[in-house]
Each structure stands twice: as structure tokens, then as C-alpha cells.
Amino acid sequence: MFKKALVAAAILAIPAAAAAHHGWTSYDEKKVIRIRTSLSDVKWGNPHGSANVRYKNATWHVVLAPVARMTARGLTKEMIGPKKQVVLEGYPRRDGTHEMRIERVIAGGKTVELR
Amino acid sequence: MLAAIGDWVAATSFADWAVSSPYAYPVANTVHVLALVLLLGGIGLVDLRVAGMFRTLPLQPLSRALVPIAALGVLILAASGSILFAADAGALARQDTFRLKLVLIGIALANVALFRLRYGAVVADPPPAGARLLALISLLLWTGVAICGRMIAYS
Numbered sequence A: 001m002f003k004k005a006l007v008a009a010a011i012l013a014i015p016a017a018a019a020a021h022h023g024w025t026s027y028d029e030k031k032v033i034r035i036r037t038s039l040s041d042v043k044w045g046n047p048h049g050s051a052n053v054r055y056k057n058a059t060w061h062v063v064l065a066p067v068a069r070m071t072a073r074g075l076t077k078e079m080i081g082p083k084k085q086v087v088l089e090g091y092p093r094r095d096g097t098h099e100m101r102i103e104r105v106i107a108g109g110k111t112v113e114l115r
Numbered sequence B: 001m002l003a004a005i006g007d008w009v010a011a012t013s014f015a016d017w018a019v020s021s022p023y024a025y026p027v028a029n030t031v032h033v034l035a036l037v038l039l040l041g042g043i044g045l046v047d048l049r050v051a052g053m054f055r056t057l058p059l060q061p062l063s064r065a066l067v068p069i070a071a072l073g074v075l076i077l078a079a080s081g082s083i084l085f086a087a088d089a090g091a092l093a094r095q096d097t098f099r100l101k102l103v104l105i106g107i108a109l110a111n112v113a114l115f116r117l118r119y120g121a122v123v124a125d126p127p128p129a130g131a132r133l134l135a136l137i138s139l140l141l142w143t144g145v146a147i148c149g150r151m152i153a154y155s
Helices: A002-013 A067-072 B002-010 B013-020 B024-051 B059-086 B096-119 B129-154
Strands: A033-037 A040-043 A050-055 A058-063 A086-092 A099-107 A110-113
Touching (some): B002 B013, B002 B059, B013 B059, B024 B059, B024 B129, B096 B129
Parallel strands (some): A058 A099
Antiparallel strands (some): A033 A086, A050 A058, A099 A110
């Protein structure tokens, strides 16, 4: 009875609208986006970096990785700075929002994995 | 109002630091989890004992040992949580999961106050039915707070 109450409360406490946002599961890995572009509004910060790109006549929000991970793998803010040409490989949000999560960046001749 | 507070926090230099320091966020995140262990491990065991489990464990030494550990956990959670909040304050202040978490924390703290007011710092053994009920509610509330916390990143 006690255990049942615990389990029930735990389930109730999970918000119904816990639709994933940051988890990889909310991005469609079957629809690979690969674009050569330059990033604007780069935010080199935690909990994860972000930027904007123009893609298919729209502004897309780009989700990068935590700063410590990007730095450890050799990516710097300068490498993805304004007017720097980079290649992004990532996946769009399943819900149709103009947002992509980036699997890898090719910048300055270097491929950096972000997962 | 919370949205306005979030925007205000986001504009502080503390928020700048939380965002731009490579290590502030991951370290605060780790400390937050460890402090949650202190809180839930401490108060959870006392709650279970008050609610009626582990009756062979002496209640009063158990509460004297574990309640301060839980309180320390709350303090560390508030400190590390403020760094996590500052790093994304504008968006978090508008997020349902985060708001629910704050409400649950408020109710849980009110429950602590109510318990201590009615039953004192260390409850009599065996605990009265009201104390057992509040202990059970405490356990559910703090568990709910922890679940909300974990779900914030996925909401």
C-alpha cells in the first residue's frame, strides 16, 4: 500500500507535457541536415552553446554542446565566429520547430563531434 | 512576476559568469545532485521511519543525525541551484516544469514548518497519526521536486 502510494505519486509528479527539448530523442536523426554556412548570434555558453543560421529561407536555432566539451575537442568560439564558413551536420526538431541539434561541426579544416 | 525576476537575473554579471565560465555550470550541476542525495537520503529515511517503516531503528537519534544533514542539503541545493537558474534564467522562469518545482519546494518547506510547529524538532515515538501523514507528504513532495528538477532539461 505504502509502495503503491509512492509509485503513484512519482508518476503523478512527472509533468504531462514532459516533451523532450534537450534530449537527442526530440530530434529526428533520420533527417540529416548538412549545410555550409556561417553562424550568427553565437552564444558560447552553458548549459550549451547556441547560434542562429539561415536555412531554407528561415532562421533556425542551432543547439551546440556544453562549452567544456567543445573546448576539450578543440573547437573555439573564434572558429565558428561571424563570417567564418563552417559545415554543420545535425538533425531538425521532430515537432517542426526551426531548431537543429548539431552532431558535428567542420570548422577550420577540423571535424569536431558534439555528441 | 517570475518572468520579470528571470529577466532581471539574466542581466546580472552573476548570470554572465554562470553562462560563460566553462566549469561553473557543470560543477554546480554536480554539487546540486550530491546535495540532493543529502536532502532526500536524510529526510527520506526520517520520513519513512516517522511514517511507520524501520520501527527497530531508534527515531530520536536518527532524526538528530539526519535532519541537519537534510537541512545542509537544502542550503547547498539553493546555492548551486541559483547558478543553474542564472545560466538560463529568462527561459526557466517561463517554464511550467520549473514553476511547478518552485511551487512544490514552497509547499514542502511549509510542510516542514507545520511539522515542527505541531510536533517539535524531534517527534514523539511512536509518532501520532498526523505526524505520520505529514512525513509521507514530505517524502512525496521532495520526490516530486527531484523529478521536476530532472525533467527541466527535457521540457
